Amino acid sequence: MHKIWIIIQREYTSRVKNKRFLLVTFLVPLLMVGLIVGSAYFSFKGTEERKIAVVDPNGFFKDKLKNSKQLKFEFSNDVDTSNYQSKGYTDILLMPLFEGDKKADYILRSKKSMGFNLQETISRKINAAIEDRMLEKAGIQQSILDSIHQSAQIAELKAYEDEGKKSKESNAGLAMAIGYASGLLIYITMFIYGTMVLRGVMEEKTNRIAEVIVSSVKPFELMLGKIIGIGAVGLTQFLMWIIVVMTLTGVGLSLLPADIQNQLQQLQASGGQMGAAGMAQASESAKNIYAFQHVISTTNWPLIIGLFLFYFLGGFLFYASLFAAVGSVVNEDPQDAQSLMFPITMPIIFSYIITNVVIQNPNTPMAFWASVIPFSSPMVMMARISYGVPSTVPYWELAVSMLTLIGGFLLTTWLSAKIYRTGILMYGKKVTWKEMAKWAFAKS
Amino acid sequence: MEPLLSLSHLVKHYATQKAVDDISFNIQKGSIFGLLGPNGAGKTTLLRMITGIFYPDGGEIKLEGKHFDPLLDIREIGYMPEERGLYKKMKIWEQALYLAQLRGLSKADAMEKIKYWFEKFEMQSWWNKKVEDLSKGMSQKLQFVITVLHEPKLIILDEPFSGLDPLNANLIKDEIYNLAKKGSTIIFSTHRMEQVEEICDHIVLVNLGKKILDGTVADIKQQFKESIFAIETSHPQLIKDNALFSILDKADKNPNKILVKLSHAVASNEVLKYLIEQQIPIVSYNEVLPSLNDIFIQLVEDTHAKARAFQNI
Numbered sequence: 227m228h229k230i231w232i233i234i235q236r237e238y239t240s241r242v243k244n245k246r247f248l249l250v251t252f253l254v255p256l257l258m259v260g261l262i263v264g265s266a267y268f269s270f271k272g273t274e275e276r277k278i279a280v281v282d283p284n285g286f287f288k289d290k291l292k293n294s295k296q297l298k299f300e301f302s303n304d305v306d307t308s309n310y311q312s313k314g315y316t317d318i319l320l321m322p323l324f325e326g327d328k329k330a331d332y333i334l335r336s337k338k339s340m341g342f343n344l345q346e347t348i349s350r351k352i353n354a355a356i357e358d359r360m361l362e363k364a365g366i367q368q369s370i371l372d373s374i375h376q377s378a379q380i381a382e383l384k385a386y387e388d389e390g391k392k393s394k395e396s397n398a399g400l401a402m403a404i405g406y407a408s409g410l411l412i413y414i415t416m417f418i419y420g421t422m423v424l425r426g427v428m429e430e431k432t433n434r435i436a437e438v439i440v441s442s443v444k445p446f447e448l449m450l451g452k453i454i455g456i457g458a459v460g461l462t463q464f465l466m467w468i469i470v471v472m473t474l475t476g477v478g479l480s481l482l483p484a485d486i487q488n489q490l491q492q493l494q495a496s497g498g499q500m501g502a503a504g505m506a507q508a509s510e511s512a513k514n515i516y517a518f519q520h521v522i523s524t525t526n527w528p529l530i531i532g533l534f535l536f537y538f539l540g541g542f543l544f545y546a547s548l549f550a551a552v553g554s555v556v557n558e559d560p561q562d563a564q565s566l567m568f569p570i571t572m573p574i575i576f577s578y579i580i581t582n583v584v585i586q587n588p589n590t591p592m593a594f595w596a597s598v599i600p601f602s603s604p605m606v607m608m609a610r611i612s613y614g615v616p617s618t619v620p621y622w623e624l625a626v627s628m629l630t631l632i633g634g635f636l637l638t639t640w641l642s643a644k645i646y647r648t649g650i651l652m653y654g655k656k657v658t659w660k661e662m663a664k665w666a667f668a669k670s
Numbered sequence: 671m672e673p674l675l676s677l678s679h680l681v682k683h684y685a686t687q688k689a690v691d692d693i694s695f696n697i698q699k700g701s702i703f704g705l706l707g708p709n710g711a712g713k714t715t716l717l718r719m720i721t722g723i724f725y726p727d728g729g730e731i732k733l734e735g736k737h738f739d740p741l742l743d744i745r746e747i748g749y750m751p752e753e754r755g756l757y758k759k760m761k762i763w764e765q766a767l768y769l770a771q772l773r774g775l776s777k778a779d780a781m782e783k784i785k786y787w788f789e790k791f792e793m794q795s796w797w798n799k800k801v802e803d804l805s806k807g808m809s810q811k812l813q814f815v816i817t818v819l820h821e822p823k824l825i826i827l828d829e830p831f832s833g834l835d836p837l838n839a840n841l842i843k844d845e846i847y848n849l850a851k852k853g854s855t856i857i858f859s860t861h862r863m864e865q866v867e868e869i870c871d872h873i874v875l876v877n878l879g880k881k882i883l884d885g886t887v888a889d890i891k892q893q894f895k896e897s898i899f900a901i902e903t904s905h906p907q908l909i910k911d912n913a914l915f916s917i918l919d920k921a922d923k924n925p926n927k928i929l930v931k932l933s934h935a936v937a938s939n940e941v942l943k944y945l946i947e948q949q950i951p952i953v954s955y956n957e958v959l960p961s962l963n964d965i966f967i968q969l970v971e972d973t974h975a976k977a978r979a980f981q982n983i
Contacts, residue, residue, distance in 0.1 A: 229771075229772055232768070232771050232772055233772070236768050240757075240759070240760065429757070429758070433754045433755065433756065433757070433758065434751045434752075434754045434755040435754075435755055435756065435757060437723070437749070437751045437755060438749060438750075438751060438755045438769065438816075439769070439772060440723050441721040441722060441723055441744060441747065441749045442744055442769070442772040442773045442774075443772055651718070651723060
């Protein structure tokens, strides 16, 4: 037991002291924040402006197509497909002789092809215009229509989850985001730390270190020490990420101007329900931040983080020993490693695909089975958990999933240890799957 | 005297072959013992059983008269594999400390010994270097230090001189003698027969999983001698084949030296008497013992040529 501790220490410190570890620890959260901010910025700023010439022979759409920031419609009759570009338009919209009572097609021609979203917007605008025209025909005046458009309140969905007597505000959007993020995170780390185990084992084998060490400790201790050490590195990484993200948000909030901070405090104190006057006073940004904080607070974070750490560790232990077994049978050739890794990476990739499906429908039989089978449970269960624990995932399902995962990694560790024990000291010979299976299921 | 290590009827089977097939021998305390054999003879398997990596399928290993228990006795063994055996990215002192701790030394104890050995081998200046920055000879020295650091009773060295220049080879060689003098027992596994002849007291030759030779170097040479004598004379043309001996074709570097094989049951002094009677001026006359190299080749050649075929059990 003492020796395994020495091995764990080495595996852990040699990686944590590595410059690359520190770099990843601090760069990844920065990169993520940067990515979010960046993509928000570009989706806001980086849109192109389209000037569209509309050829509308009978004036059906006159004044009905609304301009927006991105789309400018201009009605003119002296433009056609041959000269719209030279007249400074980016696109031309050719309307048929339209009466509004028959199905008709319109044509859009462009200098540069238009993105899917813009096409959707145009089609929506045209259909809205048709609707307006029809309403007008039915006798509703344009001015009434306009005032209806303006004053109509848009209703917002507030969903609640019933848990016994109390009901809790739920947020499917956030649940999906959390489920997706944690599934993805487990997927990525499984690969990173799994291959770290594989490379570590290969290093020990090809450099004949195993021979020296195995004369002092049991192969099983060496394998387990490596796996636990690297798992601890993964945990450290997550904890650091959580700390870095929390610090960054803390610093970000404290850097806000004083008046916004004040408003934020008032909003928090009143639970978002300030008097109309106060609401009007609160700036848009304070409201946004409050809304974000409020949404975040609807989630049971300690539960999610706790279960995330459990499923990360469980999944890691489940796959890491398989990676170790593969690493132990590889001879110097990295190409061997690639082909031997394939049967292990396949279920990981497949689980990730299932996760993406389950996240849309967390209550299907497939979702249940995939979150109970240890090959896929770490990712799939995390995707479901974010929807709420006793409501979407009953306690008994969670218990079964956790128990099968524990049983699963005990089983893979036990089988892998037997392959590892033989493989790590075997040189020169290419090992087949059949032989590995034979070692794994050998009696002693 | 009770041997330090005694192997009796050791057997190890792999799925398709008998790697070690009923081998027994003893190693005396404080001796330098040569374990010889062609590639694939079963040496590595034998060493792995002695280092506790493998359990034998049959037979017994005794360390100082007691049944060998790898878990308890491993501290008494230092094993140096043929090459590498070190983490490339680790600093050399951390490496030495790590392996010493795994063998059961306390941290303070290990550090003290590392300092002692690094000083002795003039390695202090590499203290913070990584193994990947060392030359092959340097890492070989480090490997040796790591092997003997915990003062094991039994030291197993697999080709310890490969990659070393003569200076460093001598340094290690002297240390091997030193350790043996202090009471450590050394098992030395190699293909280099001239080194064995120089260093080892006792050898065992294995081939195809079986022991084919066992004894001290001097005894074995006596056992394999073929009554060959070298006669050095100022007038080599005077020596002719006769009833006592026949001249061998083997030329010597020295043209005045002639190798002769004595006929059956002829004593060496009879030849000397004959030469004197013939008034041949003799500069020197001595028996030529076969080198271990010759013996090795003679014993292994026939079987070695057709590499070891996989034997079905």
